[in-house]
Amino acid sequence: MDAWLSDFIAAEGLPADFADIAQAICAPLTETILERVKEPGFVAGICGTQASGKSTLTAVLRRMLEVRGLKVASLSLDDLYLTHAARQVLAHEVHPLLATRGVPGTHDVALGLAVLDGLARPGETLLPVFDKSMDDRRPDGVPVAGPVDVILFEGWCVGAVPQDAAALAEPVNALERERDPDGRWRRFVNAALAGPYQDLFSRIDLLVLLKAPSFEVVLAWRREQEAKLRARLAREGGDLKRAMTDDQVAAFIAHYERLTRHILAEMPGRADVVVELDARRRPRL
16 A cells, blocks of 8 residues: 555544555546546546545545646535525525525536636636535635646536426425425526536536445435544534534435435436445445
């Protein structure tokens, strides 16, 4: 194992066998990207559900590419969230559910396009940073000198396409039945995905899907994440309110259930690379 990977695993508190997982997923992706990069600003889109490990794997992939001599920048879809104030306006003018960040329509797509453009050419580009503890974008950013060879663009719905209008008619869960009975929220989300988001996702040169076994497994993953956070807060004497209960997790990810199910069903047929994950987040080889 490379020393940097061993140090990364230790720093992140990851299981020892993560090295095998990283090698199985990231090593072949590194070779694929190296084969395809022809000019600066190559965009590798990495789509993975909540708690699928995409951010961790993206960090490893970045390092592997850098070791091979490429200049790499990472951009998370989460860092493109609209400001808290902007989402409050949407919640007031369009639908209350839009106060919750995450779904298409709650990101600054124009900012994302500007960042991708900036990273592909000479000069400094500020990468936006969203602070989830404040539920708002930080006023500063992370400066990156361009051009970079590869942009790793990761997010839970990166590369997604809209559903057919007919598919929006029936609610998929209690949240849609009770809080979006007329379908106004889900039509807005789908229209945003069909419009500006396709401009952003069209910049992707290589689409990678980390495919969870099912939405039910995603729910279990998120509950596991929050359980670990509660345990850590309890050990450190932190505020336990910072972690969600199992019921709160279920209510939260209900916002993403429709599109998550759609991605898991539709994207495997067109993604350039599909990594099938099992219930333990390990690749099915």
